[in-house]
Amino acid sequence: MNLLDSLNPQQLAAVTLPNQPALILAGAGSGKTRVLTTRIAWLIQSGQVSPQGILAVTFTNKAAKEMLTRISAMLPINVRGMWVGTFHGLCNRLLRAHHRDANLPQTFQILDSADQLSAIKRLLKGNQIDDEKYPPRNLQLFINSAKEAGLRASAVELSSEMRDDYNRKFVELYSMYDTQCQREGVVDFAELLLRCYELLLKNEPLRTHYQERFRHILVDEFQDTNVLQYKWLKLLAGVHNAIFAVGDDDQSIYRFRGANVGNMADFEREFRVRNVVKLEQNYRSHGHILDAANALIRHNAQRLGKNLWTEAGEGEKVRVFEAGSDGLEAAWLVDEVRGLIGEGHLRSEIAVLYRSNAQSRVIEHALFNAGIPYRVYGGLRFFERAEIKHALAYLRLIENPADDTAFLRVVNFPPRGIGARTLEQLQDAARASNQSLYAAVGSLTGKAGSNLGAFVKLIDSLRFETANLPLKEIVAAVIDRSGLIAHFKTEKEGQERVENLQELVNAAVGFAAEEGYAQDAPATQGETEAALPSPLAAFLSHASLEAGENQAAEGADALQLMTVHAAKGLEFHAVFITGLEEGLFPHENSVTEIGGLEEERRLMYVAITRARRRLYLSFAQQRMLHGQTRYGIKSRFIDELPEGVLKWLTPRLREGAGPRLGQWHDAGVRPAVAAAAPQVQTRNGYRIGQTVRHDRFGEGVIIKLEGSGSDARAKINFGSQGIKELLLSIAKLQTA
DNA sequence: TCACCAACTGTGTCA
DNA sequence: CAGTTGGTGA
Numbered sequence: 174m175n176l177l178d179s180l181n182p183q184q185l186a187a188v189t190l191p192n193q194p195a196l197i198l199a200g201a202g203s204g205k206t207r208v209l210t211t212r213i214a215w216l217i218q219s220g221q222v223s224p225q226g227i228l229a230v231t232f233t234n235k236a237a238k239e240m241l242t243r244i245s246a247m248l249p250i251n252v253r254g255m256w257v258g259t260f261h262g263l264c265n266r267l268l269r270a271h272h273r274d275a276n277l278p279q280t281f282q283i284l285d286s287a288d289q290l291s292a293i294k295r296l297l298k299g300n301q302i303d304d305e306k307y308p309p310r311n312l313q314l315f316i317n318s319a320k321e322a323g324l325r326a327s328a329v330e331l332s333s334e335m336r337d338d339y340n341r342k343f344v345e346l347y348s349m350y351d352t353q354c355q356r357e358g359v360v361d362f363a364e365l366l367l368r369c370y371e372l373l374l375k376n377e378p379l380r381t382h383y384q385e386r387f388r389h390i391l392v393d394e395f396q397d398t399n400v401l402q403y404k405w406l407k408l409l410a411g412v413h414n415a416i417f418a419v420g421d422d423d424q425s426i427y428r429f430r431g432a433n434v435g436n437m438a439d440f441e442r443e444f445r446v447r448n449v450v451k452l453e454q455n456y457r458s459h460g461h462i463l464d465a466a467n468a469l470i471r472h473n474a475q476r477l478g479k480n481l482w483t484e485a486g487e488g489e490k491v492r493v494f495e496a497g498s499d500g501l502e503a504a505w506l507v508d509e510v511r512g513l514i515g516e517g518h519l520r521s522e523i524a525v526l527y528r529s530n531a532q533s534r535v536i537e538h539a540l541f542n543a544g545i546p547y548r549v550y551g552g553l554r555f556f557e558r559a560e561i562k563h564a565l566a567y568l569r570l571i572e573n574p575a576d577d578t579a580f581l582r583v584v585n586f587p588p589r590g591i592g593a594r595t596l597e598q599l600q601d602a603a604r605a606s607n608q609s610l611y612a613a614v615g616s617l618t619g620k621a622g623s624n625l626g627a628f629v630k631l632i633d634s635l636r637f638e639t640a641n642l643p644l645k646e647i648v649a650a651v652i653d654r655s656g657l658i659a660h661f662k663t664e665k666e667g668q669e670r671v672e673n674l675q676e677l678v679n680a681a682v683g684f685a686a687e688e689g690y691a692q693d694a695p696a697t698q699g700e701t702e703a704a705l706p707s708p709l710a711a712f713l714s715h716a717s718l719e720a721g722e723n724q725a726a727e728g729a730d731a732l733q734l735m736t737v738h739a740a741k742g743l744e745f746h747a748v749f750i751t752g753l754e755e756g757l758f759p760h761e762n763s764v765t766e767i768g769g770l771e772e773e774r775r776l777m778y779v780a781i782t783r784a785r786r787r788l789y790l791s792f793a794q795q796r797m798l799h800g801q802t803r804y805g806i807k808s809r810f811i812d813e814l815p816e817g818v819l820k821w822l823t824p825r826l827r828e829g830a831g832p833r834l835g836q837w838h839d840a841g842v843r844p845a846v847a848a849a850a851p852q853v854q855t856r857n858g859y860r861i862g863q864t865v866r867h868d869r870f871g872e873g874v875i876i877k878l879e880g881s882g883s884d885a886r887a888k889i890n891f892g893s894q895g896i897k898e899l900l901l902s903i904a905k906l907q908t909a
Numbered sequence: 910t911c912a913c914c915a916a917c918t919g920t921g922t923c924a
Numbered sequence: 925c926a927g928t929t930g931g932t933g934a
Contacts, residue, residue: 232924261924285924362924430923529921531925551923585910592910718924738922760921776922799920799925910934917929 176215176247180207187450188212190417192221192389194444196437197419200481201466201782202457202744205419209391210240212417214247216389224250228387228409229257232394232427234719236742237262240393253689256387260402261362261718264369268360269706269714271379275372278358280573280710283717287557289313289361292578296346296353299600307342316347320363321431323370323401326351357609358575363401370405384411394742395420395440399431403439416444422477423470426738426776428768437477455481455782457744459488461818462788466781468815473771481782490820491788493811499532499752499796503539506749509789510545510732513747520546522746524733526780528758532751533734535797540732550735554720555680560661560670564677565716567651571636572710575609584610587660590624599625631655644708648681684712737780748784750777753792754805767864767874767890777810857885857901859908865889866907870897 177185184204187197188211199205213229216222231237237258245252256263265283272279284292293309293316296302319329326348331340354360360368373380390410392398395418398406410416418440425434440446455463463481470476496502506525513523525536530552540547555561563586566579574580585591595617603613611632614625635654639647652658652674661667661674685708706714733745752758758777763769781788792807811819859865863875873891880886885901899906 234924259924365924427923429921531920534925588911590910594910720924736922762921797925801925912934913932915929915931918927920925920927 176211176218180204180211181454183450183452183454184208184211187452188215190448190450192415193448194415194440194446195417195448195450196395196441196446197417197450197452198477198479199419199421199452200455200479201421201424201779202455203452203481204456205421205452206236206239206243206393206742208452209393209417209419210243210247213240213244213389213391217248217250222388224252224255226386226388227255227257227391228263228389229255229391230260230263230393230406231257232259232397233742234259234262236393259718260398260405261365264365264405265714265718267369267383268365268372269710271372271376274376274379275368276355277360277368278573278575279706280358282359282569282573282576282579283365283714284354284359284361284578285557285717285720286313286362287562288359288578291581292353292357292359292361293350295577295581296350299604300349302346307346312343312346312350315343316350317361317363318431319347320361320367321399321401323367323404325367356575356607357577358573359578366401366405370401370408373405373408380408380411383409384414388414389417390414391417391419393419394424396422396425396434396437397427397432398436400433400436401431403433403436407443416440421479422475423473423479423775424741424779426741426772426779428772434475451479453479453481455483457785458483458782459485459786461487461490462781462784462786464818465491465788465814466778468818469774469781469810469813470778472813473774475768475771489787491790491814491818493819493821493823494789494791495807495821495823495825496791496793497795499535499793500539502751502791502793503536505791506536506751506789507539507543507545509749510540511543513787514545518746520730520732523749524735524740524743524745524747524783525749525751526735526737526740526783527751528737528760528776530736531798532757536734536751545732546729547732547734548729550733551739555673555676556716556720558670558673560657560673561677561716563657564648564652564655564674565713567632567635567655567657568648568709569713570611570632571639571647571651572707572713574611574632577603577610580610583655584625584628587656589628589656591628595625644681644685644712645678647709648678648712652677681712684715737776740783741779744783744785746785747787747789748780749789749791750780751791752796753790753808753811754796755808756803756805757796757798758808758810765874765890767872769874774810774813777808859887859901859906863908867891867897867899868905873897 177188180188184207187195187208197205197208199208209229213227216227217224229240231240241252241255241257258266268275268277268281269279272281290309290313293312294304297304297307297309319326326344329344329347331344354364373383387409390406392406406416420437422434422437425432441449460483463483467480494502494505496505510523514520527533527536533549533552537547537549556565563583566582569576569579570583581596584596599610599613599617602616603610606613606616611629614629617625631654635651639650642650658671658674661670664670688708688711759770759773763773790811792811793805795802795804859875859878864872865875866872867889870891873889875887875889878885878887883902886898887901888898891897
């Protein structure tokens with residue numbers, strides 16, 4: 174059977190393009206993954222490249238796995254060892270292999286965003302910096318967005334308006350943070366990419382080596398790359414190699430973590446891309462669903478332009494339900510799901526989508542009471558659970574004693590008489606001698622010192638005793654000898670935690686099997702050369718890079734619950750999009766961000782296009798949120814759908830009847846903010862959330878209006894130009 | 910030092 | 925509401 178059979182003309186054209194820069198604009202459900210995997214298989218099969226000459230980048234581990242599965246189904250080759258993975262995974266691999274050149278210890282650990290935040294808090298505390306004046310969250314955001322733009326502290330240029338002491342301090346703290354990470358041998362997510370980029374940039378032989386090796390570079394979800402990832406790709410491509418980029422600007426939904434849709438246009442220009450292929454035939458959804466998606470996305474101004482079509486018939490209309498409350502919405506959903514299951518549909522073919530994780534609780538509650546099996550994706554995931562992070566911290570200390578974050582997490586957990594005073598002394602000593610906390614323990618004497626000494630001894634003996642054990646035994650030894658199991662056994666609510674810790678042992682076994690480590694092989698092999706990292710090191714990377722699911726029960730047939738973000742790339746027979754209320758979806762925070770609303774609309778577009786045959790939209794008149802009842806109105810996104818494709822399941826009130834509220838308002842007891850501003854604020858004809866244009870700063874969004882008359886001022890977010898406060902009577906603002 | 914409770918706060922999506 | 929911080933008493 175030929176690989177290329179049954180591709181449509183556009184798909185075929187894309188798959189067989191010559192080795193030149195190419196941009197594939199692939200609409201939802203147009204066979205994007207198929208094109209990518211078939212091209213890889215075709216390149217290999219036709220002898221144009223060996224499996225080792227391919228670099229394929231995706232955003233999620235799920236997508237990478239899917240790609241490898243499909244390739245191995247098409248070709249009789251061993252896909253293990255192929256360079257197919259996420260940006261973070263591939264960078265990790267490169268940095269491990271060349272840790273010396275990258276100036277990292279071989280055992281460097283990866284910080285997830287929670288670890289990063291606590292490292293930042295520790296930095297501020299250690300330097301007596303007021304964390305009210307410099308909120309750790311803001312600093313984290315500042316550091317990450319700088320890194321995502323490819324900028325070290327020394328390269329961060331403050332715009333002229335921002336060049337004050339306050340902003341300079343942020344840059345200084347950024348630099349101090351990097352120093353701290355370097356001393357501790359840890360890297361955060363963005364650092365993984367930046368360090369790898371710098372490695373290739375500065376090390377010419379290494380760069381040339383990889384440029385010559387990776388003849389074909391393929392990128393999935395190109396619209397979600399950030400500036401740094403794009404630079405990384407350009408560097409690897411060099412002058413000879415072609416990048417085959419697949420993306421859909423209408424599905425760009427990761428701006429909040431630095432994604433830059435502009436990369437698509439930049440790529441087209443900088444690489445003089447002559448091969449642009451549009452895949453517009455949709456094989457997934459019926460007509461009415463597609464019509465809804467097309468109509469919605471047409472409300473966005475910033476688009477490359479694309480219109481999906483299908484040969485399938487119109488199909489069913491999109492069902493819309495208005496519920497009295499979030500609880501009633503869930504009750505209705507349960508009924509509908511029962512009906513679908515009754516018609517013989519698999520539970521796993523039905524998805525319930527929501528904008529934010531917090532919304533899952535009400536739905537879970539209703540499903541649980543109805544006895545419908547379900548599986549929640551996202552939320553608090555396995556490797557993010559407190560007890561698991563504790564166990565991982567012990568493992569990290571075995572690998573890398575300089576990891577102060579891990580040290581502080583478990584030095585007194587379970588409690589072993591080491592309190593705040595002692596740790597303060599220790600931190601002082603460590604700072605004075607520029608050592609890790611672990612190394613500084615020896616310099617402390619007295620009773621406090623002896624408790625610390627016992628802890629260090631515990632870690633040392635664990636490292637010594639587990640040195641030649643397989644991964645499974647190491648993990649088992651750690652959760653036992655650390656006292657974690659014993660500690661949680663005495664807690665009344667601790668049973669689940671004990672089970673999770675035991676599950677961690679299983680996860681280690683599963684990981685070792687999947688990675689091909691022999692079960693009885695010692696876990697600390699490969700100390701020499703640029704060899705493979707030890708299984709323990711690999712397992713720790715895996716835990717950081719892939720937070721894991723929070724519920725096991727793999728193959729079981731269960732209803733699928735997830736955020737819209739998590740649903741990208743998936744498809745289902747029936748899809749419920751819930752909580753379609755102003756303030757929730759679109760999210761209220763998005764309204765004051767430049768382009769925020771368009772991003773929310775793309776998110777809605779992604780949600781709609783997940784459905785093959787049946788689509789439900791629902792919203793609730795009232796909802797419990799953050800402990801108080803909020804009254805909402807239906808999302809503007811429902812209004813943006815053509816009336817003809819909708820089928821209302823609830824009687825509709827006459828539009829405009831009754832009081833229409835401009836935004837969420839607060840019905841709880843807490844006074845202040847929301848209650849004080851029940852309607853949209855306006856000044857001189859401007860309103861909050863409005864997009865305006867300024868001659869010098871470009872496009873911005875009004876986030877605050879103050880004063881009146883000639884003193885009327887507007888606070889405007891100009892994105893990269895910063896937030897400015899302007900006098901409305903002076904600033905010449907154009908309204909879009 | 911540590912367990913416990915009260916008060917406070919923030920609240921979006923992810924690798 | 926849930927997670928965190930701060931204070932108190934044993």
